[in-house]
Amino acid sequence: MKLLIVNPNISSSVTNLIEAEARRVALADTQIEMATAASGVAYIETRFEALLGAHAVAHIAGERKGQYDALLVAAFGDPGLLELREVLDVPVVGMTEAALMTAAQLGQRIGIIAISRRITAWYRECVDRYGMLGRLAGIRHLDRPLRDPGTIQEDHGAHLIELSHRAVAEDGADVLILAGAPLAGLARSVADRLPVPVVDGVSSGVCQAQALTRLATARAQAGGFAKLPAKPNAGLSGGLATLLLRE
Amino acid sequence: MKLLIVNPNISSSVTNLIEAEARRVALADTQIEMATAASGVAYIETRFEALLGAHAVAHIAGERKGQYDALLVAAFGDPGLLELREVLDVPVVGMTEAALMTAAQLGQRIGIIAISRRITAWYRECVDRYGMLGRLAGIRHLDRPLRDPGTIQEDHGAHLIELSHRAVAEDGADVLILAGAPLAGLARSVADRLPVPVVDGVSSGVCQAQALTRLATARAQAGGFAKLPAKPNAGLSGGLATLLLRE
Amino acid sequence: MKLLIVNPNISSSVTNLIEAEARRVALADTQIEMATAASGVAYIETRFEALLGAHAVAHIAGERKGQYDALLVAAFGDPGLLELREVLDVPVVGMTEAALMTAAQLGQRIGIIAISRRITAWYRECVDRYGMLGRLAGIRHLDRPLRDPGTIQEDHGAHLIELSHRAVAEDGADVLILAGAPLAGLARSVADRLPVPVVDGVSSGVCQAQALTRLATARAQAGGFAKLPAKPNAGLSGGLATLLLRE
Amino acid sequence: MKLLIVNPNISSSVTNLIEAEARRVALADTQIEMATAASGVAYIETRFEALLGAHAVAHIAGERKGQYDALLVAAFGDPGLLELREVLDVPVVGMTEAALMTAAQLGQRIGIIAISRRITAWYRECVDRYGMLGRLAGIRHLDRPLRDPGTIQEDHGAHLIELSHRAVAEDGADVLILAGAPLAGLARSVADRLPVPVVDGVSSGVCQAQALTRLATARAQAGGFAKLPAKPNAGLSGGLATLLLRE
Amino acid sequence: MKLLIVNPNISSSVTNLIEAEARRVALADTQIEMATAASGVAYIETRFEALLGAHAVAHIAGERKGQYDALLVAAFGDPGLLELREVLDVPVVGMTEAALMTAAQLGQRIGIIAISRRITAWYRECVDRYGMLGRLAGIRHLDRPLRDPGTIQEDHGAHLIELSHRAVAEDGADVLILAGAPLAGLARSVADRLPVPVVDGVSSGVCQAQALTRLATARAQAGGFAKLPAKPNAGLSGGLATLLLRE
Amino acid sequence: MKLLIVNPNISSSVTNLIEAEARRVALADTQIEMATAASGVAYIETRFEALLGAHAVAHIAGERKGQYDALLVAAFGDPGLLELREVLDVPVVGMTEAALMTAAQLGQRIGIIAISRRITAWYRECVDRYGMLGRLAGIRHLDRPLRDPGTIQEDHGAHLIELSHRAVAEDGADVLILAGAPLAGLARSVADRLPVPVVDGVSSGVCQAQALTRLATARAQAGGFAKLPAKPNAGLSGGLATLLLRE
Structure with a gap:
């Protein structure tokens, strides 16, 4: 299958991190x-x-429509995930959602490690949107200026591990998510220094996309993810307008 | 004060409905x-x-930045509300949020009357985002094709009243919200045919905007609605880019 | 409109604080x-x-029935609010409810600053009754003996500001409520020393009463706030008995 | 032990119903x-x-202070229960709370059968105050005028049984509470016509009061049910003023 | 009545602790x-x-079926409680459930003191299963190796009291549960050193069993605790197989 | 990888249904x-x-310990899932949990179709244990005697489809789970007759087990799923005793 992974940020250095981690768990086909x-x-x-x-992301999803079998929104917080699930005929997966649903099968209480204080409000609302707030042990975060999203792992690796230990010892986390595309791959490299399973959003996303594709469920024709009702529109780019078509 | 009311839909007929209702509760100044x-x-x-x-809405809010003292997002579901609250220095009000916070002061259990089945999933998530799901008696909805958003009141008025009665009798609603900008003004015209207080999103929005403006609270400098962190951006229209400035 | 503000405490010094703050936001009419x-x-x-x-409060509300267009219960915790909403034909507003519904439009997570440890249990249940516990960042409180309710602001002002800062930094509050009628007006005087919007129960209550009056919704004839069922009563003061009449 | 049972209603016919049921489960001492x-x-x-x-109820509790070892508030909805628990040195039990805590040990989902539509809003809030809304299967209610609270059982017995059956079959109740002091004793007389355990608020209240008395836990000296802080008061009847004393 | 108390652990030293506390509150009959x-x-x-x-526990309950009028599962966490409630014709009571329902009548927010860190995850889920998570102030725990379950009280008594004080002062507990059968009787002996009521699971269990027996509600014939559907079984011990009979 | 799928029921006809569906989504390796x-x-x-x-299931898991790389508990309700996750070093997956976490990525509100009324109470508690009650649109169920678990699909297929349609139309389900191992494979065969994606517990379980294995997270050394504390045990079968070893 063809999996389109879209980085909703403009940072190509982060796109590279995402790609490297994604390839580590991609199946042969x-x-x-x-x-x-x-x-x-x-x-x-x-x-x-x-x-x-x-x-x-929606613009890209529309422009490339028909050229992929599944789409992964590769920023924690899943910008556009539920929106695109309404308009695409293929599985749409998000880093946060995939990480949460994966982590939920490894422990009851989930801790999230984030890259800044500011980001935590958005993350918390995201967890809430998926109904998983009752599973959240807490969100811990870096609290220093970020030089470059592409170098957070090397700049702040030790601190991220320390936050992880505190999430287990103080928040009661059974499993951790290292959150944010800039941390793609970190879970893998620090796993042996942490006392609980650690989940990476990118690799979770790829594996969940592979699982959903294999299950091959049908597209919704009714309910809250059916195709959009036909109606007038205006002023949209070609990519976006394509997503409104009901063909 | 100057109140900018933005219709997030492209329908100018609905903009007219909104304006008419807004003017009915606007204070002299x-x-x-x-x-x-x-x-x-x-x-x-x-x-x-x-x-x-x-x-x-964000595009318009950015383009006209500095020209209004408060902004009302005038579609039920409040598209862009929390997002704009992060970047604007003035109060930002939403029809749903304002209607819920108003209705909450008129009754304990709130019923919502909506214009289509499809719209209910989005409304429910919106109520949930504001933490008010425990106050929701239910959402009842029209279930017929809509000819034109500007004529729903005349096309479906009797049915909307019937749904309202059922929300009270069967769902236990103490207060009702007639939801959706296309219903702007309807609460006023049917109030005497309904057994509980009826709240209109537009007039609630205007009154809440007036209340917030009068209270004159300061703009957040910390927390989840502080100004955005400074960082590189690209590819944005002038209106949007303006909203990222931290001046 | 005539707004009757009732202090449920016997302290006239606090009544004066309430009145001063109320007049600051009252509209001309x-x-x-x-x-x-x-x-x-x-x-x-x-x-x-x-x-x-x-x-x-109920006694006063009954005795003066017909002489006011809206009533504000001016103690945090809203003693008698929902009860009076059942029996009065005019809007009834409470300091806590009004402050919460106002604060909810300024930030997602609301912090409350209280005047004593003991009071926090009652406040928490009050927030819960309005279904807003999910929005509560936390309640922080003074923990020293109170000399006089009328002088808490001058006696403990610095400590209240310190608690406010901690509510933002440690509890993640986006917006604060300085709770309790003895703190009426404090939000206004300390706003520029706090990093998030600060809400005052009294001025919120006045503004919400003005908003509800302007919206002029009808009195409930059905549901949980309809007039009381007619039935025998005994032993009530004239003021209370008046409230049971269904005229 | 001496158990004071207070009927918060003025109906002595209901007091008699309460007393008869209470005596059926009272221990010898x-x-x-x-x-x-x-x-x-x-x-x-x-x-x-x-x-x-x-x-x-508070007035009576104060007037007879020192003359009872436990107090049962004998109206469903428990008027004054938490309030009196703050000021009395002996166990204070409520019909609703006792019925819920008893029912919770007989089934996971609890159905409530009530005597009027109007009463259900108050009951629901009462269940919520005890944190048991997640256990509530639903509240079903009579919907006809009530001739006399003392004759509801004979006037509406068949309908109450029918409502009970529907609560089991349609709401999934594992256990039922026949709610309201006017129904005191009904659970006992109809038990063999109902398919699930049926709980009576009065006998539950007596048994829980007996259990609490036997456990003989100490009075709270801290927390939300400690004695009231000393402070000025005015205008209270002797019974009420007695409850404020800290002796 | 005959009350069978089953210790789900193999420790007879703990059985002795349980029995001693149980006898202190057992009624004469x-x-x-x-x-x-x-x-x-x-x-x-x-x-x-x-x-x-x-x-x-199920094995014992089946083997002795018909020889007891009520059964108390005497380990905190209530192993097998809901399961046995489905198959036995007599009241089945659990230490945790009984302690929670008792504590709920003594204070609004309940603190639990536990014997190890590991045990807290299981306890928390148990509180959640009963829908009481909203009433939980917190769980505090010993964090040292346990020599012998029968000597925890003497080995760690001072620390348990210290944890209790912190639960009141820092978590806001109104009432405490000293959790775990190894702590049976401790609540009684330390009550005068603690500022809030303290509940013991064993004595709560005995008192609740006595209350339920006196109320004499009927066995469920419908709902989630009705007798099991008849169906083939295999490989079960005599005690277990007995519990599947529908006689 | 070697995936051990354990049917917790004694029905080998159902084991065959499970195996057939499992093989349809198993990867080549x-x-x-x-x-x-x-x-x-x-x-x-x-x-x-x-x-x-x-x-x-625990008995089998212990007896075959070391002979599998992942274990799937193949009954809806996941008997023993969290328990085994504590004691095994490999991923343990449950049909319900896997189906829920899969369905959650296909729609916001999840409907469950069950094979009997009685089973629904257990299912509901299972959904609650995973914190997903807020995502549950409802549980609909067959209500007729079941001849044989191996023939439910042919005996009741039309009725199951009808229930599915009602779950979408009346409960607002965006996605459905056909629950229970006896329905293994049905989702696949009826997918084109249903208007929303349909999830099968067995194939979800296999795909999630494959995903977790590929992600290769470490075993918990701390938290609520760490190895069991060492302590005395008695009277256990060899399989069960093996699971208590800490080697």
Whole structure:
């Protein structure tokens, strides 16, 4: 299958991190294609930036429509995930959702490690949107300026491990999610230094996309994810307008 | 004060309904200005359409930045509300949020009357985002094709009243919200035919905007609605880019 | 409109604080009248004291029935609010409810600053009754003996500001409520020393009363706030008995 | 032990029903004394009437202070229960709370059968106050005028049984509470016509009061049920003022 | 009545502690019989150990079927409680459930003191199963190796009291449960050193069993605790197979 | 990888259904081995039967320890899932949990179709244990006697489809789970007759087991799923005793 992975941030250095981690868990017959948002910000930390990211992802999803068998929204917080699930005929997977649903099968209480204080409000609302707030042990976060999203792992690796230990010891986390695309791959490299299973959003996303594709469930024709009702529209780019077609 | 009311739909007929109702509750010193989304759909019923609407509202909010003292997002579901609250220095009010917070002061259990089945999933998530699901008696909805958003009141008025009665008798609603900008003004005209208080999103929005403006609270400098962290961006329209400035 | 503001405590010094803050946000055509409970305690901190306060407010509300267009219960915890909403034909507003519904439009997570440890249990249950516990970031409180309810602001101002800062930094509050009628007006005077919007119960209550009056919704004829069923009663004061009449 | 049972309604016919059921489960060494509210209404259905009832119960509790080893508030909805628990040194039990905690040990989902539509809003909030809303299968209710609270069982017995059956079959109740003091004793007489255990508030209350007395836990000196803080009061009857003393 | 108390652990020293506390609150006509699990572990701290304990309790319950009027599962966490409630015709009571329902009538927020860190995950899920998570102030725990379940009280008494004080002061507990059968009787002996009521699971269980027996509600014939549907079974011990009979 | 699938029921006809569906989604390098409970009942509908099933699964898991890379508990309700997750070093997957986490990525509100009324109470508690009650649209169920668990699909197929349609139209389900091992494979065969995606517990379980294996997270050394504390045990079968070893 062809899996289109879209980075909703404009940072190609992060796109590279995502791709490297994605390839580590891709099955032999999974073809990975990467895309990076053409508009938006360097790394999403807020609801407003997520709106920009969602719009950019939707644009790409529309432009490449028909060229992929599944789509992975590759920013924690899943900008545009539920929105695209309404308009695409293929599985749409998000890093946060996939990480949560994976982590939920490894422990009862889930701790999240985040890259900034500001980002935690958005993450918490995201967990809540999926109805998983009751499973959340807590969100711990870095609290220092970020030089570059592409170098957070090397700049702050030790601190992230320390936060992880505190999430287990103080928050009662059974399982951890290292959150944010800039941390893609970190779970793998630090796993043996942490006392509980550690989940990576990117590899969870790829594995969940592979699982959903294999299960091959049908597209919704009714309910809250059926095709959009036909109605007038205006002023949309070609990519976005394509997503409104009901063909 | 200058209150900018933005219709996130492209329907100018609905903008007119909104304006008429808004003027009925505006205080003498409230100057109302209307704007209609330049891109998007005729009436938002889904998460994806709300994403388009949020983007269009943000564009207008940015372009006119500095020209209004408060902004009202005038579609039920509040596309872009929390996002804009992060980036604007003035109060930002939403029809759903304002209607819920108003209704909550008139009764304990709130019933919502909606214009289509499809729209209910989005509304329910919106109520949930505000933490008010425990107050929701239920959402009842029209279930017939909609000819034109500007004529729903005349086309379906009797049915909307019947749904309202059932929300009280069967769902236990103490207070009702007639939801959706296409219903602007209906609460006023049918109030004497309904057994509980009826709340209109537009007039609630105007009154809450007036209340917030009078209270004159300060803009957040910390927490989840502080100004956005400074960082690189790309590919954004002038209106949107303006909203990222931290001046 | 005539707004009757009732202090459920017997402290006239607090009544004066309430009146001063109320007049600051009253519209030109809002006539404010004050009343102080004739029975009860100096300042309510517990459920039992709130029962006394509720009874005293009801007595006043009945005695002056017909002489006001809206009533504001001016103690945090809203003693008698839902009860009076059942029996009065005019809007009834409470300091806590109004503050919460206002704060909810300024931030997602709400912090409350209280005047004593003991009072926090009652406040928490009050927030819960309104279904807003999911929005509560936390309640922080003074923990020293209170000399006089009328001088808490000057006696403990610095400590209240410190608690406010901790509510933002440690509890993640986006917006704060300085709770309790003895703190009326403090939000206004300390706003520029706090990093998030600060809400005052009294001025929120006045503004919400003005909003509800302007919206002019009808009185409930059905549901949980309809007029009381007719039935025998005995042993009630004239004020209370008046409230049971169904005229 | 001496158990004071207070009917918060003014109906002595209901007091008799309560007493008869209470005596059926009283242990040999339990002395039951009855009291009837001197002020209030014939039967409480609303929050406002519950306020009147709570006040009347408090008055009696204060007047007879020192003459009982436990107190049972004998109206469903428990008017004054938490309030009195703050000020009395002996166990205070409520019909609703006792019935819920008893029923919770007989089944996972609890159905409540009530005597009027109006009363259900108050009951639901009461269940919520005890944190048991997640255990509630539903509340079903009579919907006809009530001739006399003392004759509801004979007037509406068949309908109450029918409602009970529907609560099991349609709401999934594992256990039922026949709610309201006017139904005291009914559970016993109809038990063999119902397919699940049926709980009576009065006998549950007596048995829980006996259990709490036997356990002989200490009175709270800290937390939300410690003695009230000392402070000025005014205008209270002797019974109420007694409850404020800290001796 | 005959009350069978089953210790789901294999520790007879703990059985002795349980029996001593049980006899202190047993009524004159309550005959207590003790049983100790023949298989399982020394003290249950985990879900897996609770499964072993539940199986062992069920075996005993089946073997002695018909010889008791009520059964008390005497390990905190209530292994097998809901399961046995489905198959036995007599009241089945659990230490945790009984303690929670008792504590709920003594305070609004309940603190639990536990004997190890590991045990807290299981306890928390148990509180959640009963829908009481909203009433939980917190769980505090010993964090040292346990020499012998029969000597925890003497080995760690001072620390348990310290944890209790912190639960009141820091978690806001109104009432405490000293959890775990190894702590049976401790609440009684330390009550005068603690500032809030303290509940013991064993004595709560005995008192609740006595209350339920006196109320004499009928066995469920419908709903989630009706007799099991008839169907083939295989490979079960005589005790277990007896519980499947529908006679 | 070697995936051991254990049927906690004694029905080998159901084991065959499970195996057939499992093989349809197994990857080329997944070796499936089946096991059937040696003790228990024909099909689990109740908590008590689930206890028997959990015990039987644990016995098998212990006996074959070291011979599989992942284990799938193949009865809806997941008997023994969390318990085994504590004691095994490999991923343990449950049909319900896997189906829920899969369905959650296909729609927001999940409907469950069950094979009997009695089973629904157990299912509901299972959904609650995973914190997913807020995502549950409802549980609909067959209500007729079941001839044989192996023939439910042919006996009741039309009715199951009808229930599915009602779950979408009346409960607002976006996605459905056909629950219970006896329905293994049905989702696949009826997918084109249903308007929303349909999830099968067995194939979801296999795909999630494959995903978890590929992600290769480490075994918990801390938290609520760490190895069991060492302590005395007695009376256990060899299989069960093996699971207590800490080697």
